Amino acid sequence: MIKERILVTGARGGLASDLSKQLCDDFEFIGIDPRLRTESHFFGDIIHAHYRSRKVDDLFRKYKFRAVFHLGRVPVGSEMKDSDRYSENVLGTQHLLNLCEQHNVPTAIALSTFHVYGAHPHNPIFLKESDPLRATQRIPQLSDALEFDHIAAQFGLSSKCKTILLRPTNVIGKNIDNTISNIFRLKRIPTPLGFDPLMQFVHQADMLRAFITILNNPQSGIFNLAGPGALPLSQVIALRGAQKIPVPDPLLKIIVNTLPLKSLKIPDYMIDFFKYSSVIDPNEFSQKYAFKYSKTLIEALADF
Amino acid sequence: MLDFKVLDSLNSDETSRLEGIFKEYSPLKNDPWGASFETLKSIIPYTKLLYEKYFQVETSGFEYLPEGPAVFIANHGGQIPVDGLVVVHSMLLKAPKPRLLRGMVERWVPTLPFVGATMAKLGQIVGDQRNCLHLLQHKQSVLVFPEGIIGSGKPIHKKYQLQKFPSGFLRLALEAKVPIVPVAVIGSEESYPALFNFKPLAKILGIPYFPITPTFPLLGPLGLIPLPTKIKVSFGKPIHIDKAHDAPDSEILPIVEEIQKTLQELINSELKIRGTKVFTFQEDTEKTRDS
Numbered sequence: 160m161i162k163e164r165i166l167v168t169g170a171r172g173g174l175a176s177d178l179s180k181q182l183c184d185d186f187e188f189i190g191i192d193p194r195l196r197t198e199s200h201f202f203g204d205i206i207h208a209h210y211r212s213r214k215v216d217d218l219f220r221k222y223k224f225r226a227v228f229h230l231g232r233v234p235v236g237s238e239m240k241d242s243d244r245y246s247e248n249v250l251g252t253q254h255l256l257n258l259c260e261q262h263n264v265p266t267a268i269a270l271s272t273f274h275v276y277g278a279h280p281h282n283p284i285f286l287k288e289s290d291p292l293r294a295t296q297r298i299p300q301l302s303d304a305l306e307f308d309h310i311a312a313q314f315g316l317s318s319k320c321k322t323i324l325l326r327p328t329n330v331i332g333k334n335i336d337n338t339i340s341n342i343f344r345l346k347r348i349p350t351p352l353g354f355d356p357l358m359q360f361v362h363q364a365d366m367l368r369a370f371i372t373i374l375n376n377p378q379s380g381i382f383n384l385a386g387p388g389a390l391p392l393s394q395v396i397a398l399r400g401a402q403k404i405p406v407p408d409p410l411l412k413i414i415v416n417t418l419p420l421k422s423l424k425i426p427d428y429m430i431d432f433f434k435y436s437s438v439i440d441p442n443e444f445s446q447k448y449a450f451k452y453s454k455t456l457i458e459a460l461a462d463f
Numbered sequence: 464m465l466d467f468k469v470l471d472s473l474n475s476d477e478t479s480r481l482e483g484i485f486k487e488y489s490p491l492k493n494d495p496w497g498a499s500f501e502t503l504k505s506i507i508p509y510t511k512l513l514y515e516k517y518f519q520v521e522t523s524g525f526e527y528l529p530e531g532p533a534v535f536i537a538n539h540g541g542q543i544p545v546d547g548l549v550v551v552h553s554m555l556l557k558a559p560k561p562r563l564l565r566g567m568v569e570r571w572v573p574t575l576p577f578v579g580a581t582m583a584k585l586g587q588i589v590g591d592q593r594n595c596l597h598l599l600q601h602k603q604s605v606l607v608f609p610e611g612i613i614g615s616g617k618p619i620h621k622k623y624q625l626q627k628f629p630s631g632f633l634r635l636a637l638e639a640k641v642p643i644v645p646v647a648v649i650g651s652e653e654s655y656p657a658l659f660n661f662k663p664l665a666k667i668l669g670i671p672y673f674p675i676t677p678t679f680p681l682l683g684p685l686g687l688i689p690l691p692t693k694i695k696v697s698f699g700k701p702i703h704i705d706k707a708h709d710a711p712d713s714e715i716l717p718i719v720e721e722i723q724k725t726l727q728e729l730i731n732s733e734l735k736i737r738g739t740k741v742f743t744f745q746e747d748t749e750k751t752r753d754s
Contacts, residue, residue, distance in 0.1 A: 283593040353576025
């Protein structure tokens with residue numbers, strides 16, 4: 160029996176590995192990743208390519224894809240130059256989605272981030288998908304993340320391809336190598352003095368379950384993803400068994416920018432998310448997809 | 464003399480009231496809006512000292528309180544939010560059914576180190592229509608001071624004269640389909656008697672008002688301590704209104720005026736009951752009751 164094919168970007172990442180491992184019996188996975196790192200747990204071939212390159216066009220010409228998972232948005236703080244990051248996130252995403260349209264891919268899933276809402280002191284308590292995206296008001300570095308989000312949202316409105324734009328909160332998990340997971344792996348965590356915002360998390364296991372749920376019955380839309388509950392930063396740190404090191408804001412910026420925290424690069428804009436709550440309302444996805452998160456907040460924090 | 468024994472800890476009734484509110488958020492006891500059991504538990508002994516010993520707060524009208532969520536509206540004055548503190552405290556620890564009233568804080572409060580985080584942990588949230596509606600739809604009650612910053616900054620010669628109410632609180636109650644509970648707070652408007660607002664300095668400091676009182680800035684930081692006024696919190700009968708929340712101003716504003724009148728009447732009647740005893744150290748002999 161010939162398996163249907165799924166294309167995954169950011170194939171060397173933890174979520175792509177989880178997805179391919181879980182569904183490799185049913186689907187053939189093809190991955191794209193512009194990063195040079197060689198380590199990978201992806202169950203399928205990985206092509207080293209930029210999202211807007213000819214190699215990607217060739218893939219769409221060669222294979223018929225059941226779905227495209229665009230999980231490879233390049234975050235601020237990655238090893239890429241700013242201009243290259245913009246190119247991947249904005250031009251690359253546009254290119255990929257156009258190819259989905261041209262080649263009649265039935266489903267496209269784009270992984271954005273809750274950072275697009277910004278960590279703004281004026282944010283309402285629970286941010287809904289229809290709320291304004293305020294990220295760039297305080298954080299210009301996130302302009303490419305915002306454009307990524309806009310492009311996918313606009314594409315979803317006009318394309319015949321079912322488009323699901325996901326805005327997950329902080330994704331954590333054992334084989335997730337993102338900034339937030341790495342911060343909470345530290346034993347001593349510097350935090351802005353005098354601030355204690357609410358934080359949410361979604362565990363990689365629930366991200367995987369959400370992907371599979373979408374694949375089984377795709378319904379277009381923009382969806383927040385967040386596991387149940389939210390906790391103040393101080394309590395999250397305590398649950399991780401780590402120590403909070405409160406530092407005055409200007410000094411924290413210097414620490415983040417200059418000192419190597421176990422060789423962890425933290426973009427300074429993240430400080431805002433450690434000052435102001437950016438709590439999203441995940442109900443739209445739960446209702447539309449009858450989705451229940453499997454991990455409680457405490458379980459999620461204990462399992463990475 | 465102040466009895467500091469109240470700072471020791473909460474009694475069993477107070478603890479069980481607080482635990483009841485956070486029961487559904489076990490085991491971490493943080494509610495989804497940021498209120499924290501532990502923070503409340505550690506702060507309440509201090510508010511209790513102010514409530515019971517310093518301001519010697521009395522209450523009335525608990526029998527009128529609705530079972531479900533409501534928009535509580537109260538008069539505002541006295542420069543610092545003593546009124547909010549005593550209303551929230553009375554609902555939490557004195558009302559027959561304990562509830563954590565959600566006060567509204569200004570939008571810039573979250574930007575203040577320590578203050579913003581503490582306010583959130585005490586259950587107070589940014590005064591945003593969306594936030595209020597969300598709370599009401601989730602069976603929480605909110606406390607609104609419709610006079611806003613104009614009310615809290617009013618000078619002593621305007622005490623207990625309600626400033627013009629905007630329509631936001633009414634539209635909110637109509638959208639959430641909850642009653643409005645008028646609350647008269649007597650005593651708080653004299654606890655920090657502003658003679659006038661020194662506007663040029665307020666402008667330089669970027670604050671809404673800079674009150675000059677008989678003791679501040681004359682006595683320096685000591686002058687910031689509120690006077691020991693005798694406070695009474697009186698809950699009025701809930702007001703139920705059935706109307707579309709997006710009705711035009713021409714239909715909404717007359718109702719707002721009526722509600723303001725109702726609260727003003729409640730305040731006036733409580734002022735009559737209070738008589739001339741303004742401070743806790745005054746003798747009670749001059750008190751006149753007209754009931």
